Amino acid sequence: MAALSSRCCFSLGFLVGTCTLYFFMTQVWFERKFSLQLDSQVHSTAGQWGGENQSWRVEGLALISLRHPHLQGEDSRVADQLYKKVRILCWVMTGPDNLETKARHVKATWSRHCNMVIFMSSREDPDFPTVGLGTKEGRDQLYWKTIRAFQYVEQHHSHQADWFLKADDDTFVVIDNLRWILSNYTADEPIYFGKRFKPYTKQGYMSGGAGYVLSREALRRFVEGFRTKACTHTTSVEDLALGQCLEKMGVLAGDSRDSIHRETFHPFVPEHHLTMKFAKSFWYWNYCYYPIVEGPQCCSDLAVSFHYVDAELMYMLEYYTYHLRAYGYQYRYQPSLPEGLEPDSARTEHSPLGAERDAPGNGTSKL
Amino acid sequence: MISEGSSFIKGMLLGGLFCAVVTLLGDFNKGHQSTTDHHHHHHHIQAPSEEELLKLPEPKRLELSQNIRVYCAILVQPRELSYWAAVKETWSKHCDKAEFYSSENVKVFHSVNLDTKDKWLMLRNALKHAYANGKGYSWYFVALPSTFAIIENLKFFLLNKDPGQPFYIGHTVKSGELEYAELEGGLVLSVEALRRLVGVFSDNVKCPEQGSALWKLTEEKELAVCLKYTGVFAENAEDSEGKEIFNTKSVNALIKEALAEKPQEVVKGCCSDVAITFHGQSPNHMQVLMYGVYRLRPYGHTFHDSLIFLPPVDSDND
Numbered sequence: 001m002a003a004l005s006s007r008c009c010f011s012l013g014f015l016v017g018t019c020t021l022y023f024f025m026t027q028v029w030f031e032r033k034f035s036l037q038l039d040s041q042v043h044s045t046a047g048q049w050g051g052e053n054q055s056w057r058v059e060g061l062a063l064i065s066l067r068h069p070h071l072q073g074e075d076s077r078v079a080d081q082l083y084k085k086v087r088i089l090c091w092v093m094t095g096p097d098n099l100e101t102k103a104r105h106v107k108a109t110w111s112r113h114c115n116m117v118i119f120m121s122s123r124e125d126p127d128f129p130t131v132g133l134g135t136k137e138g139r140d141q142l143y144w145k146t147i148r149a150f151q152y153v154e155q156h157h158s159h160q161a162d163w164f165l166k167a168d169d170d171t172f173v174v175i176d177n178l179r180w181i182l183s184n185y186t187a188d189e190p191i192y193f194g195k196r197f198k199p200y201t202k203q204g205y206m207s208g209g210a211g212y213v214l215s216r217e218a219l220r221r222f223v224e225g226f227r228t229k230a231c232t233h234t235t236s237v238e239d240l241a242l243g244q245c246l247e248k249m250g251v252l253a254g255d256s257r258d259s260i261h262r263e264t265f266h267p268f269v270p271e272h273h274l275t276m277k278f279a280k281s282f283w284y285w286n287y288c289y290y291p292i293v294e295g296p297q298c299c300s301d302l303a304v305s306f307h308y309v310d311a312e313l314m315y316m317l318e319y320y321t322y323h324l325r326a327y328g329y330q331y332r333y334q335p336s337l338p339e340g341l342e343p344d345s346a347r348t349e350h351s352p353l354g355a356e357r358d359a360p361g362n363g364t365s366k367l
Numbered sequence: 368m369i370s371e372g373s374s375f376i377k378g379m380l381l382g383g384l385f386c387a388v389v390t391l392l393g394d395f396n397k398g399h400q401s402t403t404d405h406h407h408h409h410h411h412i413q414a415p416s417e418e419e420l421l422k423l424p425e426p427k428r429l430e431l432s433q434n435i436r437v438y439c440a441i442l443v444q445p446r447e448l449s450y451w452a453a454v455k456e457t458w459s460k461h462c463d464k465a466e467f468y469s470s471e472n473v474k475v476f477h478s479v480n481l482d483t484k485d486k487w488l489m490l491r492n493a494l495k496h497a498y499a500n501g502k503g504y505s506w507y508f509v510a511l512p513s514t515f516a517i518i519e520n521l522k523f524f525l526l527n528k529d530p531g532q533p534f535y536i537g538h539t540v541k542s543g544e545l546e547y548a549e550l551e552g553g554l555v556l557s558v559e560a561l562r563r564l565v566g567v568f569s570d571n572v573k574c575p576e577q578g579s580a581l582w583k584l585t586e587e588k589e590l591a592v593c594l595k596y597t598g599v600f601a602e603n604a605e606d607s608e609g610k611e612i613f614n615t616k617s618v619n620a621l622i623k624e625a626l627a628e629k630p631q632e633v634v635k636g637c638c639s640d641v642a643i644t645f646h647g648q649s650p651n652h653m654q655v656l657m658y659g660v661y662r663l664r665p666y667g668h669t670f671h672d673s674l675i676f677l678p679p680v681d682s683d684n685d
Contacts, residue, residue, distance in 0.1 A: 006374040013378025014385070021383040025390050071668060072640070073417060079667030108633065113665075176665035274658055274684075275651045296654070296684040301662040315622045315633045320659030323640045326461075326519040328432070328674035329661060332685070344669045 061129045062118045062157065069112055071322055077344040078337070082179040083115070085340075088213070089161035090114035091149055094130065094169040095137045096123050102169035103128070105311045109318040113175035115161060120149040142208070142238035147226060150214075154223040162187035164219050167211040172309040172317045177302040178213060181256055181264060183338040187216040192246060193256040195265035195305075196289035197239075203253040204289045205243020209307035210265040212239070214251075221249040257290065259335045262300040267307050270317070273298040301333045410546070412536060412602040414612065414641060415527040420673045423527075432674040435522050436463040437555075438504035440497050442489055443469045443478065443512050450512035451476060453650030457657045460679045461518040462508070464501065468493040487578055487586040491568060494556075498565045505530035507561050510553045515648045515656050519676045520641045521555065524604060524612065526674070530557040535594050538613040538644075539603035546601045547591030552613035553644040554587075563597035570596075610639040617647040618656070654684060661685035 055066040068083040070076055090111055094103040103119055107128075111117040122145070124132025133148040135141045146166065153164055163182055167173055185191060192214040194206025206212035214222065222245060225231035231245035243253070256264050266273055267284075277294055278284050285292060292298075309317065337343055420428065439462035443451045451467065455476065459465035467478040470489060481492045490509070497507055506525055510516055528534055534557040537548025548554040556564070567574045574593035578584055584592070591601055604612050614621065621637050629636035648656060661678070662685065678685055 006371050009371040009375040010378040013375035013380075014382035015378075016375075017379030017382025017384075018386045019382075020379070021386040022390070025387065073670065075669045075671060076667060078669070079665065082667055174663075174665055176667055180666035270658060270663075271651050271655050274654045296658065299658065301664065302666050303663060312619060312622055312626065315626065315637070316618055317659075319618070319622070319634045319637060320656075321663055321665055322668075323634060324638070324642060324660055325640065325664070325670070326517050326660050326676070327523040327641055328672040328676045329519050330675060330677055331662070331664070332678050333662070344667075 056112075058129065060156075061124070061126070061131045062116055063107075063111075063129075064116050064160075065112070065114065075344045078341055079176050079179075081341050082176065082183060082338075086163065086179040086182050087115040087161040088163045088165055088175060088178060088182075089153060089157055090117045090165045090167060090173070090175070091153055092117065092119050092167050092169055092171075093142075093145060093149070094119050095121050096125070097137070098169050099125065099128055099130065102311065103130075105314045106167075106169055106171075109314050110173050110175065114165070116157065118153065118157075120145065120152070140236040143233055143236050143241045146238045146242060147233065150219060151223055151226070154219050158216060158219060162216055163213050164216070165211060165213040166208075167305070168209055168307065170309050171209060171211045171305055171307050172314055173211055173305045174303060174321055177264065177300075178304045180302060180335075180338065181258075181304060182213070183341070185215065185254070189215055190217045190221055190249070190251040191215050191254045192218045192251055193254040193265070195263065195267050196253060196256070197243075197287045198289040199287060200240055201243050201247055201253075203247055205240055205247075205253065207265070207267045207307075208239030208242075210267040211305045211307075212242075212265075214246075218246060218251040221251055222246060225249045255290075256304065258300040258302055258333075260333070261290070262293070262297060263290065264300045264302060264304040266299060266303060266305055269306055269308055269313060270299065270303075273306075301331065302335070410539070410600060410602040412528075412534075412604055413609075414524045414604070414606045416607045417673065419527065428673050429675075431526055432522065432676070435506070435525060436504045437506045437508050437518055437521060437525075438463065438497055438501040439465040439508045439510065439516075439518070440493050441465065441467050441510050441512060442486075442493055443467055444484075445469065445471060445473050447512045448473075448475065449650045453653040454510075454512050457653045457684065458516050458518065460682050460685070461676075463504065466497065466500075468496070487584075487589045488576060490550075490586045490590060491576065494561060495565055495568060498561050505558050507556045507558070508553060509550065509556070510644070511550060511646070513648060514551065514553050514644050514646045515653050516553055516644045517642065517660055519674075520612070520643045522676070523641060523672075523674060524643060525555070528557070531559050533557060533560040533563060533597070533599040534602070535560050535591075535599050536602050536604050536613075538611065538615050539601045542588065545588060545591055545595075547588050548601045548613075549615050550585075550587040551646040552615040553646075554590075554613075560594065560597075560599045563599060564590075564594055567593050567597050604643070606639040606641055608639070610642075612639045612641060612643045614638065614642060614645045616645070617652070618645050619652075620647065621645075657684045 057064045057066055068080050092103060092106055119128060119130040120133055121130040122133055122135050122137050124130060131152055133145050135144045135148060192212055194212030195210035196204045197207055198204045225245050230248060235241045258264055274296060439459055441454055468481050469478040470481060470484045472480045479496055481489050483489055508521060535548060537554035538552030539546055539548050573596040578589055579592050606612050625633045625637040
C-alpha cells in the first residue's frame with residue numbers, strides 16, 4: 001500500500017517535473033528566439049528602407065538618401081556625378097488606403113533612387129511616413145492634393161533639390177534616366193517635363209499619371225501663382241489645371257524625348273506601348289503632342305516612366321532596369337555624354353573583336 | 368507521508384531532467400537536419416566569376432567569345448503558332464543559328480518537319496538533325512516556344528567550359544535515381560555530349576525509340592536515361608551567387624513568389640542578374656523582355672564586361 005502510493009507520488013512528481021520544465025524551457029527558448037527575431041526585425045525595418053543595398057535618413061516626414069544605390073560589379077561614375085548635380089525630390093501621390101497595397105512597393109523600388117522622397121496623403125502617418133495634406137480622398141480632390149503638396153514641398157524643401165517630381169503610387173520611374181534628361185537644363189529655368197499632351201492649352205500640358213517634373217523656378221512660380229490668385233482651383237483635372245497655371249506663369253512645357261525623338265514618359269505599361277495597336281478612335285491619338293510611334297520604337301531605351309503599374313510589375317521593372325541584363329551586349333543606342341560630366345573609364349587598349357564601333361560618347365546609334 | 372513526499376520530489380527532479388535532455392537532443396537534431404537539408408543531391412555547375420575570367424589573357428577571352436557558337440533547336444507544335452512567331456521575332460535572333468523543329472508541315476513559317484507528334488521522337492530526331500547539320504557549333508540549346516532565352520548569358524555561362532567534354536546542363540531535378548534537366552527551362556548539350564547521344568540512339572536496347580521503360584517517361588527523362596548510358600550526367604546551373612539561371616517559371620511567377628516569401632528583398636531574392644531562361648512567357652511579354660534585357664537601363668551605370676556581343680543585323684526590338 002505504502003509502496004503503491006509512493007510510486008504514484010513518484011510518477012505524479014515525474015509528470016509535474018516534466019511539464020514544469022517544459023513550460024519553463026519553452027518560455028526561455030521563446031524569449032531567446034523572440035529577442036533574436038526582434039533584433040533581426042529591427043535590423044530589417046531599418047534595412048527595409050535600406051533593403052536592397054541603400055541607406056536613408058528620415059527627416060520629419062521626408063526620406064533623404066544618404067548614398068546613391070549601386071549595383072554589384074558596376075562602374076557608376078557617370079550616374080554618381082548626375083546624382084550630385086541633378087538633385088531630384090520625388091513626391092508620390094497616395095492615400096491612407098493605398099499605403100500597404102501600392103505606396104509600399106514604390107518605397108521598396110524606384111523611389112530609393114531619388115535624392116529625397118515624400119509620400120503625400122490626405123492624412124499624416126508618422127510611421128510610413130506620409131505627409132497629411134488636410135484634404136479628402138478621391139479623384140475630385142486630385143488638384144487640391146497637388147496644389148497642397150507642391151506648396152508643402154516649396155515651403156519645406158525647395159532649397160534641398162533642383163527638380164521636383166510628382167508621381168502616382170502606380171507610376172514607375174527610372175530616376176537615373178530622368179537625371180540624364182534634366183542634365184541639359186538648370187534649376188533656375190522656368191520649365192517642366194513629362195508626357196506632353198496637346199489639347200486645351202497653347203503649349204500643351206503633362207499627363208499626371210506618367211509623372212511630371214518641375215524645375216525649382218517652375219515650382220516657385222506655381223506656388224506664387226496661387227499666392228497672388230493668378231491661378232485658382234479651376235478644375236479637378238489635376239494635370240490640365242496645373243498645365244494651365246504653369247502656362248499662365250510663363251513656365252515652358254519642355255520636350256522630354258530622347259536624342260532620336262523617342263518618348264521617355266509613358267502613360268501606360270511597357271507591354272501596351274510595345275505591342276498594342278491603339279484603336280484609331282482611342283482618345284490617345286488626339287491627345288499626344290508628338291506623333292505616336294507604335295511598336296519597339298515607341299519607347300526610348302532610357303525611358304523615364306510608365307503608368308498603371310501594379311505591385312508585381314513594379315518589382316519586375318526594377319529587376320529589368322537595374323538587374324537583368326545581357327552580359328557583354330553592346331547597346332545600339334549610345335547617346336553622347338552631357339556636358340560637364342567625366343566619362344567612366346573607357347575601354348582603352350582593346351579594340352573589341354576588330355569591329356568598327358563608335359566609342360560611347362560619340363552620340364551615334366547603331367541602327 | 369514523508370517518503371511519499373520525497374518520492375514526489377524525486378519524480379519531479381527526474382521528470383525535469385528527462386524533459387531537459389529530450390528538448391536539447393531534439394534541438395540538436397533539428398539543427399543538424401537543417402544543415403544537411405542544404406545539400407542538394409545533384410551536381411552543380413557555376414557561371415564563371417569575373418575574377419576567373421579576367422585571369423585568362425585578353426586575346427584568349429576574345430578568341431573564346433568569337434568561337435563560342437550556339438545552335439538553338441526550338442521544338443514547336445502548330446497550335447503554338449503565336450509563341451513560335453514571338454520566338455522568331457525575339458530572342459532566337461541572338462542564336463548563331465536558330466532552327467525550328469515542328470511536328471508537322473506548317474506553311475506560315477519555315478521549319479524542319481519531323482512528321483510526328485510523339486515528343487520523344489521529336490526530340491531525338493531534332494537532335495539527330497542538329498548534329499548532322501550543325502557543323503561548327505560547339506553548343507546545342509534546346510527550347511520550347513514559351514521559353515525566353517538570353518543567349519549572351521548562356522555564352523557567358525559556357526565560356527570557361529570545354530565543348531569537347533560532355534556537358535548536359537539545365538534546370539536539373541531528381542526523380543528517384545534519375546537526374547534530368549527540365550525541358551521547360553531550356554537545356555544545353557556540348558558537341559561532345561551530342562555526339563555520344565547520337566551514337567547511343569542506334570542502340571535499341573539502351574535508348575529505344577519507343578521509350579526505355581514499361582511506362583512512358585517524359586522526353587526530358589528519356590533523354591537523361593540515354594545520356595546516362597554514355598556517361599553524361601545532368602548538371603544544375605547557377606550564377607556566382609548560387610542563384611538558378613535556367614528558370615522553369617516566368618518572371619511574373621518568380622516575382623510573385625518572392626513577394627510572398629521574401630517581401631523585404633523581392634528583386635534580389637527573385638532571380639539572377641545573368642539569368643538565361645524563363646518559361647511560360649506570353650508572346651507579348653517576350654517583346655517586353657527584349658526591351659527589358661537589351662534596351663531598358665539606367666543611364667550612367669556601366670559594366671566593363673570581359674566579352675563583347677554585338678546586336679544582330681536587321682532587328683529593331685533589341
